Amino acid sequence: AEGSALVERARSVVQQWESLAEGFRAEPVAGSLSLGALPTIVPGILPPALKRLRAENPRLKIRLSTGLSHDLEQLVLKEQLDAAAVTQPSEIATGLCWYPFVREPLIAIAPADTPGETDRELLEGRPFIRFRRYAWAGRLIDGELARRGIAVKPQMEVDSLEGIARLVESGLGVSVIPRRHKTESLPKGIRAIAFGDPPLHRTLGLLERMENPRKRLVKQLYDALKEEAR
Numbered sequence: 001a002e003g004s005a006l007v008e009r010a011r012s013v014v015q016q017w018e019s020l021a022e023g024f025r026a027e028p029v030a031g032s033l034s035l036g037a038l039p040t041i042v043p044g045i046l047p048p049a050l051k052r053l054r055a056e057n058p059r060l061k062i063r064l065s066t067g068l069s070h071d072l073e074q075l076v077l078k079e080q081l082d083a084a085a086v087t088q089p090s091e092i093a094t095g096l097c098w099y100p101f102v103r104e105p106l107i108a109i110a111p112a113d114t115p116g117e118t119d120r121e122l123l124e125g126r127p128f129i130r131f132r133r134y135a136w137a138g139r140l141i142d143g144e145l146a147r148r149g150i151a152v153k154p155q156m157e158v159d160s161l162e163g164i165a166r167l168v169e170s171g172l173g174v175s176v177i178p179r180r181h182k183t184e185s186l187p188k189g190i191r192a193i194a195f196g197d198p199p200l201h202r203t204l205g206l207l208e209r210m211e212n213p214r215k216r217l218v219k220q221l222y223d224a225l226k227e228e229a230r
Helices: 002-023 046-056 069-077 119-123 136-148 161-169 215-229
Strands: 031-037 060-066 083-087 096-111 127-131 153-158 174-178 190-194 201-209
Touching (some): 031 069, 069 201, 136 201, 201 215
Parallel strands (some): 031 060
Antiparallel strands (some): 096 201
């Protein structure tokens, strides 16, 4: 117990020192940044933003890990990540702050020959390929389906947007996914309609601790993400 108490006090001292030193640095930063991100944004907006960050700090080592928003949030809380690019949480945990950088529209997708002029007509009564339900975006989609009483027939649950698109293109079902920023368009064999009444978006942002010694680096990354989003 005494050792645990000492570790906590030592961690606090180190964080205060790093925060103090970070505030006086004007030159590029060396060291490392531990970043988490949703797998769905790694092929899109994140790489060019990281390239900008690396250009400003050539000696910086970036450690990137992927996961669901909830899991990444826990890693930020436990100080195992300096920041994480996640979907907007329904509630910000105590000690954390969240900065949005892009909104992505949610779309209902189906094989190109599927009849229907609305998202309900496209989805209802057809085999439904669910975006992983434990993801925050998955909860948003499920909540809207339930609110509007759209009766889908869940068949599969997939955590890869590329995988969902290919399954839909192959005629195996319909789905709802975010239209990602800075990625290739949907396959030609798919049609898409805005999802939600009114149309829904998922908002992506950076999550970090309020007392984060890497705050300056996180701010640089945030500015790069916002610039790429434009």
